[in-house]
Amino acid sequence: MKTTVFTRLFVVFVSLAALLFLNGCESPEEKAASYVSNGNKLLDEGKLGKARLEFRNALQLNKQLVPAWYGLARIAEEKREWKKAYALYNKVASLDNNHLQAQLMLGKLNVAGNLIEKALKNSETALKLAPDDPEAHALSASVKYQQGDIEGAIKEATTALKSDPGNITALVQMANTRIADKDPAGALKYIDIAIQHHPDTIDLYQLKIATHLKEKQFDQAIASYHELIARFPDRDDFKKALADVYAETGALDKAEETLRARIASKPDNVTAIIDLAIFLRKHRGNDQAEAELRKHIGENTDPELSFALAELLIVNKKTAAAKAVYRQLIERHGGSPDGLKARNKLAMLELAGGNPEEAGKLVDEVLSIDPNNYRGLLTKARLQLRDDQQDLAIASLRTALKNNPNAVDALLLLARTHLAAGRWALAKTYYVRAIQAKPEDARTALEYARLLLQKNKLDEVEQVLQPVLERHPANPNLLTAMLLADIGQKRWESASTRLGRLHALIGDSPEYNRLAGIVFQGRQQYADSIDAFKKAYEAVPSDQKALVGLLQAYVLAGQKDKAEQLLKSRIADNPGEILPYILLGRLYQLDDRMAEAEKAFEKAIDTAPDRKEGYRNLADALRSQGRIADAIEMLEKAVREYPDSVPIRELLAEMYSRDENADRAIELYRGLLKDEPDNDIVANNLASLLSDTRGDRESLEQAEAIARRFRDSKVAFFLDTLGWIEHKLGKSGDAVTLLRSAIQARPDVAVFHYHLGMAYQAEKQPRRARHELEQALQLAKSPFPGMDEAKRLLEVPAATLDAANDARQ
Numbered sequence: 001m002k003t004t005v006f007t008r009l010f011v012v013f014v015s016l017a018a019l020l021f022l023n024g025c026e027s028p029e030e031k032a033a034s035y036v037s038n039g040n041k042l043l044d045e046g047k048l049g050k051a052r053l054e055f056r057n058a059l060q061l062n063k064q065l066v067p068a069w070y071g072l073a074r075i076a077e078e079k080r081e082w083k084k085a086y087a088l089y090n091k092v093a094s095l096d097n098n099h100l101q102a103q104l105m106l107g108k109l110n111v112a113g114n115l116i117e118k119a120l121k122n123s124e125t126a127l128k129l130a131p132d133d134p135e136a137h138a139l140s141a142s143v144k145y146q147q148g149d150i151e152g153a154i155k156e157a158t159t160a161l162k163s164d165p166g167n168i169t170a171l172v173q174m175a176n177t178r179i180a181d182k183d184p185a186g187a188l189k190y191i192d193i194a195i196q197h198h199p200d201t202i203d204l205y206q207l208k209i210a211t212h213l214k215e216k217q218f219d220q221a222i223a224s225y226h227e228l229i230a231r232f233p234d235r236d237d238f239k240k241a242l243a244d245v246y247a248e249t250g251a252l253d254k255a256e257e258t259l260r261a262r263i264a265s266k267p268d269n270v271t272a273i274i275d276l277a278i279f280l281r282k283h284r285g286n287d288q289a290e291a292e293l294r295k296h297i298g299e300n301t302d303p304e305l306s307f308a309l310a311e312l313l314i315v316n317k318k319t320a321a322a323k324a325v326y327r328q329l330i331e332r333h334g335g336s337p338d339g340l341k342a343r344n345k346l347a348m349l350e351l352a353g354g355n356p357e358e359a360g361k362l363v364d365e366v367l368s369i370d371p372n373n374y375r376g377l378l379t380k381a382r383l384q385l386r387d388d389q390q391d392l393a394i395a396s397l398r399t400a401l402k403n404n405p406n407a408v409d410a411l412l413l414l415a416r417t418h419l420a421a422g423r424w425a426l427a428k429t430y431y432v433r434a435i436q437a438k439p440e441d442a443r444t445a446l447e448y449a450r451l452l453l454q455k456n457k458l459d460e461v462e463q464v465l466q467p468v469l470e471r472h473p474a475n476p477n478l479l480t481a482m483l484l485a486d487i488g489q490k491r492w493e494s495a496s497t498r499l500g501r502l503h504a505l506i507g508d509s510p511e512y513n514r515l516a517g518i519v520f521q522g523r524q525q526y527a528d529s530i531d532a533f534k535k536a537y538e539a540v541p542s543d544q545k546a547l548v549g550l551l552q553a554y555v556l557a558g559q560k561d562k563a564e565q566l567l568k569s570r571i572a573d574n575p576g577e578i579l580p581y582i583l584l585g586r587l588y589q590l591d592d593r594m595a596e597a598e599k600a601f602e603k604a605i606d607t608a609p610d611r612k613e614g615y616r617n618l619a620d621a622l623r624s625q626g627r628i629a630d631a632i633e634m635l636e637k638a639v640r641e642y643p644d645s646v647p648i649r650e651l652l653a654e655m656y657s658r659d660e661n662a663d664r665a666i667e668l669y670r671g672l673l674k675d676e677p678d679n680d681i682v683a684n685n686l687a688s689l690l691s692d693t694r695g696d697r698e699s700l701e702q703a704e705a706i707a708r709r710f711r712d713s714k715v716a717f718f719l720d721t722l723g724w725i726e727h728k729l730g731k732s733g734d735a736v737t738l739l740r741s742a743i744q745a746r747p748d749v750a751v752f753h754y755h756l757g758m759a760y761q762a763e764k765q766p767r768r769a770r771h772e773l774e775q776a777l778q779l780a781k782s783p784f785p786g787m788d789e790a791k792r793l794l795e796v797p798a799a800t801l802d803a804a805n806d807a808r809q
Contacts, residue, residue, distance in 0.1 A: 134160040138169035166197030406437035422745035461485035526557035612647035662693035716746035732762035750779035
């Protein structure tokens with residue numbers, strides 16, 4: 001029967017009247033308290049949804065009401081929504097730092113997340129609030145155990161158990177201490193006591209099983225699984241875990257029997273069918289796994305089985321068959337989510353197979369049906385990047401993030417795209433967002449930290465990695481990155497501490513010994529450095545870093561004779577290797593044995609006449625003695641012998657430039673660019689020479705024509721070259737844009753700031769000019785062209801800098 005307008009109005013009127021009546025009877029504080037009371041009652045009855053509404057109603061009246069926030073936190077905990085529970089308990093603690101239960105729960109969650117420093121603060125607060133509370137002592141036991149204080153953990157757990165013999169946290173920590181003392185029987189005793197007190201706590205059974213498995217007590221583990229399955233028959237995952245134990249012990253028939261029984265008890269359990277197929281592939285062969293999936297696909301229309309079959313076929317390198325499965329899914333499911341998923345999967349397969357056009361058609365189909373489809377947009381971006389359409393790819397990725405702002409793969413792809421384009425600031429923004437979106441993912445943080453190491457932003461490495469390392473203290477890659485940041489900043493005490501932790505993780509490995517050699521060298525413990533580098537070098541003789549490190553250690557220890565002996569031995573064993581000759585020549589240079597150094601470099605040239613390393617080192621050795629003419633003569637001879645060698649011709653052009661013979665250098669660079677028109681380094685050097693050594697308009701225009709290719713470059717130095725040329729041509733607006741892009745990619749290069757400062761000066765922006773010139777002088781580690789000009793301009797007051805520019809012009 002349809003509700004009339006009159007009926008609806010009457011209901012509204014009655015509701016309003018009741019509301020007015022109630023408002024006249026209860027104050028907002030009383031109503032909020034009533035909502036909380038009802039919520040707690042419903043929560044105790046397990047009616048979580050209704051309880052949540054009551055707590056939310058209370059917060060509508062008072063957003064600072066601690067009991068309501070605490071109720072919501074308990075609901076999230078009950079639902080095992082740990083991220084939400086953590087945020088809500090933090091909210092409770094922020095409103096009332098003396099809330100004991102919030103401190104206790106936050107402490108447990110921080111221990112679980114390996115955030116020990118935070119857990120320690122929670123524990124200390126809880127003990128201050130309730131010195132006799134067994135839960136507070138149990139939390140303290142957990143923290144002390146994580147800190148490696150076994151005796152302290154035992155003491156705190158024992159204190160908790162005196163007043164609460166069934167305290168689950170304390171009993172588990174006592175079990176942990178027994179495991180740490182290699183007493184599994186003692187650990188199992190405490191776990192059994194805990195199970196007696198808490199027979200429905202699944203985690204205790206799993207801890208018991210894990211203890212048995214660690215001790216290779218497979219029969220006991222299997223018996224415990226059967227006990228667990230009997231007590232919780234609806235938990236399907238325990239049957240899978242039991243099958244895994246059977247498989248690990250070689251009882252494959254038992255494992256298969258268990259997996260098939262799992263399917264028989266619930267034939268529509270797609271996960272169970274896929275688990276069986278995975279088992280068959282691993283232990284019975286690909287054909288049996290494929291047959292099993294195809295059989296169930298005939299009986300079960302769930303598309304996940306077909307997706308699993310396609311993945312299996314891809315692994316088995318049956319790509320055509322996998323494509324056929326995806327096309328069947330597309331035909332069967334059309335524009336539904338499963339149909340779009342199949343198109344996306346097929347598109348990725350086509351792209352991987354070198355068929356971007358087909359992949360593009362599939363993605364376009366997806367996006368025509370669902371323009372905001374995340375996977376479709378991600379694949380579209382990859383296709384656009386493949387075609388060097390960076391701006392379009394960025395637009396696709398931004399659209400993908402609108403509905404998925406914390407999607408790590410899109411954030412990372414955006415970060416990498418901006419990085420490739422030389423936009424470091426934007427790349428940094430997206431790396432940080434990716435880390436924040438998934439702080440437990442060590443790989444994302446490590447990728448970003450390695451970039452920071454490359455860019456020498458060492459102080460930022462620890463900021464990025466420390467929170468991640470707290471979650472993954474046993475990750476050697478994270479620890480290594482932190483150690484490298486310490487080494488780069490010469491923080492030898494911190495480096496020594498991290499080195500010890502790394503040794504505990506990876507032992508006496510070649511990588512550890514190479515890093516140890518560096519740290520010992522930094523601490524001037526040269527004997528230890530030599531010993532460490534020796535171990536690394538002897539373990540991996542091809543490790544050039546270990547070889548160079550060992551040589552440096554010998555030199556610093558005053559044992560140059562041993563360094564020389566090592567290199568001669570290396571040459572005897574590897575006469576065709578160029579590096580030992582180069583290193584030997586440099587070693588001779590240290591002792592001013594120049595004739596021997598020259599012979600070593602000549603041997604390097606004889607060993608690899610088509611490589612420039614030998615020529616460069618010999619030329620530098622001659623220049624260091626003031627024999628520039630000899631260096632040039634040597635290179636000219638090499639060019640006559642190897643006229644097609646681009647590296648040697650480049651080196652000669654560079655030597656002409658250093659000798660202030662710009663005309664010869666320009667001539668040589670012109671010839672090189674004619675032979676290799678796509679050689680950007682040659683183009684950059686030629687354009688720079690033309691603009692820096694010839695001030696006439698014609699030469700500047702020639703330089704601009706050569707450097708125009710760099711307008712969309714990702715290389716900071718190329719952008720700077722074109723920007724400086726544009727400035728000299730009076731196009732300072734274009735120059736500012738180019739030079740700002742160069743600085744965004746490499747903010748640490750002093751001369752870039754000088755160039756931008758001069759461009760701002762020409763643009764009549766004196767304050768910005770002053771800022772950039774000051775930056776140039778602060779960053780400069782050695783004189784750069786224009787340094788005197790920068791100093792002169794900075795002596796002029798900011799208000800008159802513009803006038804000074806006019807006078808200069």
